[in-house]
Amino acid sequence: MITDNNQCMQASEKEIIEDFSLFDSWEDKYEYIIDLGKKLPALDEKYKLEENQIKGCQSAVWLVAEYRDGRVFFKADSDAVIVKGLVSMLIRVLSGHSPDEIINAKLGFIGEIGMRTHLAQTRSNGLLAMIRQMKNYALVYKTIRTKKTQ
Amino acid sequence: MTVSSPISPVFDVYAIRQAFPILGRMVKDKPLVYLDNAATSQKPLAVIEAISDYYSGYNANIHRGIHTLAEEATGAYEATRHAVKQFIGAASGEQIIFTRGTTEGINLVAYCWGRQNIRAGDQIIISGMEHHSNIVPWQILCEQKNALLKVIPVTEDGELSLTAYQNLLTDQTKLVSIVQVSNALGTVNPVKEMIAAAHQAGALVLVDGAQSAVHLDIDVQDLDCDFFAFSGHKVYGPTGVGVLYGKRALLEDMPVFQGGGEMIKEVTFEHTTYNELPYKYEAGTPNIADTIALKAALDFVNATGKADIRKHEAELLAYATEHLENIPGLTVVGNAKQKAGLVSFVIKGTHPQDIGILLDNLGIAVRTGHHCCQPLMKRFNLPGTVRASFAMYNTKQEVDKLIAGLHKIIKMLL
């Protein structure tokens, strides 16, 4: 089961990389990301709380996580559409996986699709902060689960 | 007929660009369009060379050694002080204190002057368009002293409400600390009038000149300000060096800033007497190389001609504003009657950050966000703005690229 999921995480990354390999201009890449951002369903207003907001971003980014049947599910939103598109890809790759898989995810696809600069500019767009927060959630759920089984 | 008097050199922006090595570089395979000058300006070769000349030619600690290198280094360091004195119209070089930048200058006044002179119940006035550097030091001081921080409101056009200012000035007002040119809106505040009004009320005035030093002619004696702070890196000089000017009597009375070498006259374990101005405030080995290179920057500005630079920048600003306003959905934030050097804007249905990311892919560098003025952004109910800020080397063609870029980007985003 877990192995299946792991493969599925890699498969989602591979799909994204393949999608991007079709683009040869920055415009196409960004238009695709913008489109992903627009398509990501808006987060219900009730979740747009200070406590769900990721700090250190120029734009507002909210992340909520839910733990069901041994897996973590993410929802997110942002008032900036490019960040939202990037976040949409993270959700596609990470959501629905076990805490361990999320904690160990390398997310190599970000570099492969030429978006590594967004990881470096941590202060301005917070993609790195977002990844850290997703992994933090996974870690918390893992800890809770381990405690319960003890 | 031969012309004996020096001819004023023609302002040739393309010749000027040649003096800035970085302007030749490519970003994302496109020629760099640098419109983030309010954050920091680029450096002419003369400044870059002044740094390396110092290190490869006469690196030595200053004011102490009696050897040749120390003399040369001291001479160059003090020559910058003299150049700064001229640049801002100070009465003497002793009133020019080298700092790390505007931020340190303001903190120095808050720490040295503020701790001695501010008492419980006193009031300090700042404005609603201050940079965090001119907010936080006063907040800290007010908290420590149980003093009150008052804020001059900003009008819808991005100007300071002068009637509100007059009403804020009272017997309790001890200091007014205001920005001369807003880094977020470009507003030029009428600081001379505001200083006169503060003095009438018996308050001192610090002028944050971080943006104004590069765009306006500064004459601290004519302004009659009590303190004036600016940063070297925004006037084509290096980072890590700035200036605090103060009126002599104030600087003489204020307690010292940091203790250490250079700032002392005599040290015993029982007692230390302090050095005279300006060394009293310059403890430790200063940033010698960058301070020396600051003179090269000021010389470059003077040689280019401040009046010509100002005219050129005003043309760029007017040209950019006119074309920006023609973009559907675009709103210029800050429509003060007097503006200098920059234009801030938002575009309906887009986030400033998205604009910044996409412009970067066109090789165009702008600043997006709150510009270290969060209270001001709150005043306008904005998460931030896009800011294009100009320097002597920017061209109308670059503004055209910005405008074309924005048209393209809006199509992508909307």
Ligand SMILES: Cc1ncc(COP(=O)(O)O)c(C=O)c1O
């Ligand atoms: C108006 C204003 N004040 C203060 C500062 C702080 O200057 P520095 O960071 O060089 O100390 C800046 C710099 O952005 C500024 O624009």
